[in-house]
Amino acid sequence: MPSEFAAIIEVGARDGLQNEKQFVPTEAKIRFIQLLKEAGFKEMELTSFVSAKWVPQMQDAKEIVKAFSDDKRNIVLTPNEKGMMAARELNCEAMAVFVGVSNTFNQKNINKTTTESVEQLRPLILKQKQDDLFIRACISTSFYCPYEGKIDEKDTIALCEQFVEAGVDELSVADTIGMANPREVYSLFTKLKDAFPHILLTAHFHDTRGMALANIYAALEAEVYRFDSSAGGLGGCPFAKGATGNVATEDVIFMLHQMGVETGINLDKVVEAVTFIEPYISRKIESKYFNLKAFTKI
Numbered sequence: 001m002p003s004e005f006a007a008i009i010e011v012g013a014r015d016g017l018q019n020e021k022q023f024v025p026t027e028a029k030i031r032f033i034q035l036l037k038e039a040g041f042k043e044m045e046l047t048s049f050v051s052a053k054w055v056p057q058m059q060d061a062k063e064i065v066k067a068f069s070d071d072k073r074n075i076v077l078t079p080n081e082k083g084m085m086a087a088r089e090l091n092c093e094a095m096a097v098f099v100g101v102s103n104t105f106n107q108k109n110i111n112k113t114t115t116e117s118v119e120q121l122r123p124l125i126l127k128q129k130q131d132d133l134f135i136r137a138c139i140s141t142s143f144y145c146p147y148e149g150k151i152d153e154k155d156t157i158a159l160c161e162q163f164v165e166a167g168v169d170e171l172s173v174a175d176t177i178g179m180a181n182p183r184e185v186y187s188l189f190t191k192l193k194d195a196f197p198h199i200l201l202t203a204h205f206h207d208t209r210g211m212a213l214a215n216i217y218a219a220l221e222a223e224v225y226r227f228d229s230s231a232g233g234l235g236g237c238p239f240a241k242g243a244t245g246n247v248a249t250e251d252v253i254f255m256l257h258q259m260g261v262e263t264g265i266n267l268d269k270v271v272e273a274v275t276f277i278e279p280y281i282s283r284k285i286e287s288k289y290f291n292l293k294a295f296t297k298i
């Protein structure tokens, strides 16, 4: 393995919580994020500036951002100018925009076609880059769409190219509904690495069918060393039918550390954060490492 370090971008407070029907109190979200920061994450998605009607769980975005205003690397998700302006007012310096390769998914998620989304976002990204903000583009349904089925990798690469041309710093390429297999992952990420050698390339896997760890290994083989994951395996997009949680941070870190790939993250501290948030979560925590911890100590 050429690199012995992988960066983990913790998305539990955003992707992890956005699909929870029961509102998680703002104070609990803040404590959860604090514990995750203590675990050592340098890059985290904290929340999203989206419509409270569409995603009520994220209605406290401003309070969350204010609670961590000293850390300029915090990432907030935003689909449009309104969200970007709100984030800028709170001095956020890192933003994630999100667009689906699949038109049908994009319409269900942000009420626009993919083309309309790109056209709307391009000048906004340019403006943020002029002010030297960090912009990450999350590319949803990069492999499969719950409504359109298999996505042609050429379409994913073409959409990524539009964001690279718009000036983003990072592409987070997502298997939104956990359908991709390791060969598809290796193929797409190898091509993306070749096409965009100077862009930060991140893999974002949901674990709906238990293939996420295998897909992370396939991405590593394609020399991708950045992974989004969610503490406790929480998460899922409310507008992607059948989507379940992100790959669990604990499971990713355990696998990487066992393979000798460092992450700089304290696994026990991640477990502490999941233990804290578990009572606020309406479904069972799926993370294998979390569920085993009571029985096994290595």
Ligand code: HMG
Binding pocket: 015, 018, 048, 049, 050, 051, 052, 053, 054, 055, 078, 079, 080, 081, 082, 083, 084, 098, 109, 110, 111, 138, 139, 140, 141, 174, 175, 176, 204, 206, 236, 237, 238, 239
């Ligand atoms: P719309 O109804 O077409 O837009 O929604 P609108 O402009 O008519 O706005 C509707 C209302 O939302 C208005 O409020 C706006 O002011 C407000 P009202 O006047 O009715 O009281 N609004 C906002 N409020 C706060 N922040 C904003 C904002 N924009 C408008 N930024 C819209 C369009 C994009 C707003 C809506 O569709 C939306 O919020 N969608 C968000 C969907 C979402 O959050 N999905 C999950 C995140 S993506 C994801 O999880 C995938 C990812 O993990 C990768 C992967 O796994 O694939 C990243």
Ligand code: MG
Binding pocket: 015, 174, 176, 204, 206, 236, 237, 246
């Ligand atoms: Mg996601």
